[in-house]
Amino acid sequence: MISRAVGVTEGAGGPLLEVEGLRTWFPFGSRWTTRRGWVRAVDGVDLTVSRGEVLGLVGESGSGKTTLGRSVLRLIEPAEGRVALDGTDILALGQRRLRPLRRRMQIVFQDPYASLSPRLQIRRILGEPLLLYRIVAKSEIEAAVAELLRAVGLEPHFMWRYPHEMSGGQRQRIAIARALASRPDLLVADEAVSALDVSVQAQVLRILLELQRSRGIGMLFISHDLSVVERIADRVAVMYLGRIVEEAPTDDVIASPLHPYTQALLSAVPDTDPKRRRERIRLRGELPSQTEPIAGCPFASRCPEVQDVCRRDPPPALEAKRLGHLAACHFR
Amino acid sequence: MLLRVEDLAATFFLDEGELRAVDGVTFEIGEGETVALVGESGCGKTIVALSILDLVPSPGRIVGGRILFRGTDLRRVTPETLRRVRGGEIGMVFQEPGAALNPVFPIGRQICEVLELHRGMTRHEADGEAIRVLGGVGIPDPEKRAKAYSFELSGGMRQRAVIAIATCTRPRLLIADEPTTALDVTVQADILDLLRDLQEDYRMATLLITHDLGVVAETADRTLVMYTGKLFETGPTDRIFDDPYHPYTNGLLRAVPSLGSGRGEPLRGIPGSVPDLLRLPAGCTFHPRCELADAECAVRFPPTRTMGPARECACYKATAT
Numbered sequence: 001m002i003s004r005a006v007g008v009t010e011g012a013g014g015p016l017l018e019v020e021g022l023r024t025w026f027p028f029g030s031r032w033t034t035r036r037g038w039v040r041a042v043d044g045v046d047l048t049v050s051r052g053e054v055l056g057l058v059g060e061s062g063s064g065k066t067t068l069g070r071s072v073l074r075l076i077e078p079a080e081g082r083v084a085l086d087g088t089d090i091l092a093l094g095q096r097r098l099r100p101l102r103r104r105m106q107i108v109f110q111d112p113y114a115s116l117s118p119r120l121q122i123r124r125i126l127g128e129p130l131l132l133y134r135i136v137a138k139s140e141i142e143a144a145v146a147e148l149l150r151a152v153g154l155e156p157h158f159m160w161r162y163p164h165e166m167s168g169g170q171r172q173r174i175a176i177a178r179a180l181a182s183r184p185d186l187l188v189a190d191e192a193v194s195a196l197d198v199s200v201q202a203q204v205l206r207i208l209l210e211l212q213r214s215r216g217i218g219m220l221f222i223s224h225d226l227s228v229v230e231r232i233a234d235r236v237a238v239m240y241l242g243r244i245v246e247e248a249p250t251d252d253v254i255a256s257p258l259h260p261y262t263q264a265l266l267s268a269v270p271d272t273d274p275k276r277r278r279e280r281i282r283l284r285g286e287l288p289s290q291t292e293p294i295a296g297c298p299f300a301s302r303c304p305e306v307q308d309v310c311r312r313d314p315p316p317a318l319e320a321k322r323l324g325h326l327a328a329c330h331f332r
Numbered sequence: 333m334l335l336r337v338e339d340l341a342a343t344f345f346l347d348e349g350e351l352r353a354v355d356g357v358t359f360e361i362g363e364g365e366t367v368a369l370v371g372e373s374g375c376g377k378t379i380v381a382l383s384i385l386d387l388v389p390s391p392g393r394i395v396g397g398r399i400l401f402r403g404t405d406l407r408r409v410t411p412e413t414l415r416r417v418r419g420g421e422i423g424m425v426f427q428e429p430g431a432a433l434n435p436v437f438p439i440g441r442q443i444c445e446v447l448e449l450h451r452g453m454t455r456h457e458a459d460g461e462a463i464r465v466l467g468g469v470g471i472p473d474p475e476k477r478a479k480a481y482s483f484e485l486s487g488g489m490r491q492r493a494v495i496a497i498a499t500c501t502r503p504r505l506l507i508a509d510e511p512t513t514a515l516d517v518t519v520q521a522d523i524l525d526l527l528r529d530l531q532e533d534y535r536m537a538t539l540l541i542t543h544d545l546g547v548v549a550e551t552a553d554r555t556l557v558m559y560t561g562k563l564f565e566t567g568p569t570d571r572i573f574d575d576p577y578h579p580y581t582n583g584l585l586r587a588v589p590s591l592g593s594g595r596g597e598p599l600r601g602i603p604g605s606v607p608d609l610l611r612l613p614a615g616c617t618f619h620p621r622c623e624l625a626d627a628e629c630a631v632r633f634p635p636t637r638t639m640g641p642a643r644e645c646a647c648y649k650a651t652a653t
Binding site for chain 2: 060061167168169170197198199200201202203205206224225226227228230231254255264265266268269270271272273280282283286287
């Protein structure tokens with residue numbers, strides 16, 4: 001019934017996804033306005049995701065997480081840098097040669113009310129990628145859709161429903177099933193469980209994690225919620241103003257964060273258990289403008305440990321401070 | 333007692349039928365106390381808040397119960413009295429600060445309006461007080477920011493401005509409906525600190541509506557757990573979190589991912605999802621999702637029982653420990 005093998009297919013060896021020096025800038029203003037320039041949403045990001053690995057990407061709103069996720073899939077055109085899927089630089093490809101690669105990289109968006117067409121039955125929503133990428137023959141669509149539905153914990157009869165006949169959690173499972181229909185190697189999950197109630201969030205998170213593991217998918221899991229990221233990610237990258245300021249195995253980041261920003265972020269997470277509550281680090285000061293190049297460290301204006309050098313010189317590039325634990329800070 | 337809500341019921345009269353959004357809710361808030369109302373989306377939390385100030389939107393309306401604020405039933409007072417209470421003795425803060433502010437007036441002007449209306453200040457007095465109030469909620473450079481429009485402020489600063497508007501009359505009660513849900517976690521912590529400070533300074537009580545149990549644990553004296561328009565469990569926050577009586581409360585607490593509790597530990601959710609309020613299951617509305625449910629639960633909704641000091645629970649299976 002299924003005509004293509006699951007999981008690792010092409011080019012084993014190097015990392016599945018390799019991002020180098022990625023910059024995505026958005027123009028603002030027009031020729032009629034006096035203020036014109038660029039918003040530096042993603043400003044020099046390096047990262048890798050291996051097969052079967054989950055990289056959590058955390059940061060506050062406006063840090064550039066979503067822009068980074070979309071740039072990696074080339075849903076937004078980055079200004080410069082390299083994004084390689086199994087060694088192939090997808091930024092260098094024309095649309096025609098990019099299209100076959102799209103099958104291998106998929107995305108789940110935050111809002112399951114906006115990301116599913118209200119006019120299509122679930123059968124069509126899930127059947128379309130199957131047909132488009134010739135995953136199964138037309139005669140086998142129904143069986144394949146049923147199989148996808150079962151994989152996300154829904155009964156096959158859901159294929160006859162429209163999105164409005166389903167709850168938020170059920171819709172998000174459909175969004176996951178749709179992303180997995182084309183058997184991707186790389187999945188970007190952009191706040192994929194953030195809109196869900198906590199009781200439902202746990203179910204959807206478990207399904208996502210099970211499928212990622214059983215299919216050996218490399219996943220970029222974008223979330224503002226550190227406690228969710230902790231449950232799913234193997235490694236965590238912390239983003240601030242378009243840059244990654246810290247990256248390490250999940251347990252290391254949570255237990256012994258290095259960068260002052262990560263420390264402040266972790267200390268602000270409320271906890272239901274008073275025994276686990278942390279001493280809170282307060283951030284004063286405002287975010288610098290993202291339309292001007294920043295002279296020193298991007299975090300200098302809010303950093304509780306700021307020194308003169310931080311305002312003057314950019315911090316060293318992301319470097320290993322401990323084994324596998326990277327941070328970009330003058331004093332760590 | 334500052335506020336006593338008694339057997340409150342609110343219904344939405346829809347084409348598809350009558351939707352009972354709030355169904356027999358009873359609770360109290362003492363002077364200076366913080367009470368959290370928690371539950372999943374669509375459980376009627378916001379409608380409880382709106383009912384207190386008679387702001388339930390059409391086609392919904394309050395169909396029963398009493399709202400006793402300092403001994404007076406707000407359902408029986410004149411519209412003028414209600415206007416004085418609303419925004420005066422009871423302030424409100426909503427989730428989206430952008431939607432709560434008027435985009436065509438500067439922030440300072442919106443505070444002045446409240447001060448002139450509720451505290452009888454002259455325009456000149458109000459101008460000065462507005463700047464003081466803005467400084468009081470932690471807005472830097474308040475003289476300058478008073479002239480700013482809402483779109484010129486960040487999300488956190490906007491929510492501070494909304495809090496300034498809601499508290500400039502020194503209300504006895506602040507109703508805060510998901511006040512930090514739209515904010516980043518670092519900003520959320522600042523706003524919660526601010527609310528706590530204001531509460532201490534003014535001896536103001538707070539009804540905090542939220543789905544975030546972490547926020548509840550850190551701020552609320554008492555907690556009310558709501559599901560399908562009914563209160564399932566009430567009691568002191570630390571006791572409920574240590575030892576929940578209701579299986580729904582227990583399920584919610586288990587589903588919260590807690591930072592530092594270790595990776596790979598499976599999160600347990602609650603099977604199924606919140607039912608459609610127009611097609612509620614018979615008996616206990618939670619029984620189809622409940623692992624303890626038996627035949628009795630499917631027949632009749634359980635009565636609310638006192639389970640111990642200041643604790644109540646509506647469940648046949650709950651046993652006092």
